[in-house]
Amino acid sequence: MQGVSVSSLAALASGGSCRAVSLFKDYLKLLNRSGINPMVDGSCFGRQCMLRLYSINTNRARRLDSRIGATWLFSGGGKKMDASIERSEATNEEIVVFFFQLDLETRIQYALNTEQFDVAQQLRNKLNEVETEIIKQQEAKRGSSRSEAQDKALNLLRLRADLQKAIDNEKYVVAAKLRDEISKLEVESLAASAKALAYENAQYAYRLGEKVRHKIFGYRAVICGMDPICCESSSWMGIANVEKLSQGPNQPFYQVLVDVHDDPNLLVAYVAEENLSATEKPDLTRFDHPYVSFLFYGTDTTGDFIPIKQLREKFSRPRHEVPSMDTQDGNEDDNI
Structure with missing residues (x-):
């Protein structure tokens, strides 16, 4: 069985979406030769993830990047700026590796359930390589441990x-x-x-799965990841003009999924905490994004998304409990 090498995963951390697409192709070979298809009706978790992740044409993304630079140079600033300045290829690729890890775990369990122990061992070896590389990427992202x-x-x-x-x-x-x-x-x-x-000692104003709105660009988004400080490259921070933020790069930054109805080209952004605001009332309106079905179970009674266990563990975040809605009724009963 042929799989994905560690070097291919390492390229993800520093490369663009083209390298991630190369990983996707290698991964498809791994899936096709393993003969394992645990998903219902023949659907493939990894295939769906990757196809959705890279549905945007690379050339169009490059044209958007060129437009970003011109926007900073010639626009008057403020709301006239292009929201694509906060697009993050690093975040997008981090999600790819996360999906890859989840799919391998699922396939290992399926192989064990069907007593395909040789295949399970080969998949486990690949998972060990992926997890080792993820640790290296996290250490590199953290910068200073x-x-x-x-x-x-x-x-x-x-x-x-x-x-x-x-x-x-x-x-x-x-x-x-x-x-x-x-x-x-x-x-x-x-x-x-x-x-x-x-x-x-990181303190975050927002939690995984919470719906937020961008203060400048106005789009709706949902939190899918977080860092205590800006962990992007210096070139990205230059494009995003991070130094002009009131708190600069030394504040929490969030990985957010952007509602496709608000901006179908952005999808994933990396946003400073000061540029986000929580909704004043429960947001029960429809939110569409191709990643939400893989990262979240669904929505709670307030309209926020419920992160899967693996996502909470990845960022070491506790489970959020929705406040009981009958507290006020109980107080009224006491008063009576």
Whole structure:
């Protein structure tokens, strides 16, 4: 059986949608040769996900990207800006890998249920590769983990000890170089510690599955992911003009699915917390997006979406319980 290599998955993290489409093709070979089709009526989870994810023509996406740059240069700003400036290929590809992981888990269980143990083992090996690569991508996305901050702190101690030895031995040229290295590393260490602290103590105004509205562009969206700080590339932040935000990149950023009726070309965006607002009243109106059936069970009584367990675990978010609607009635009974 032929599968997807780790290098193919690694390309997803830094490449565009073309590389993800290449992964999709390799994955189809894996599915076709495995002979496993656990979904009802012959439908394939992975096929549906990928076909929906890449239904937008790549050339059209490139034209939109070109238009983004012109928008920032020549528009007057504010509501005249193009919402596509917040389109995120990285977020889109992260969802692809998440779908891929879910589908492999489903197929492994199906293979075990049908006693196809050899196939299940081969699929499990592929799942291990995918999960390993996901961990690497998460660490790269986080940028500065606690271990990195600790490593920089240890390097500082070592450099300071070397500096003292150089001074004691009257090697002042070496001491000057070490002093410059220490100054640079102190800045990096402070930034690493700040980012690690941000990940550990992140506070979010919005939750997974919550319906929100963009303050500038006005479209409706639903939260499908979150980061304590902006984890996009510097080039993306330049296009999105993140430095002009009142809180800059050091605020929560959300992966959102955009209602196709509001903007059929955007689909997935990466939005700063300050640019989102919650609905004042329960939003029970229809929300259409090709990804919602895979990421959410459905909607609750307030109209917000209910995230699947795997999505909550991915972002370490607790299950949201809808407040009881009969609290007020109970108070009235007490008063009576």
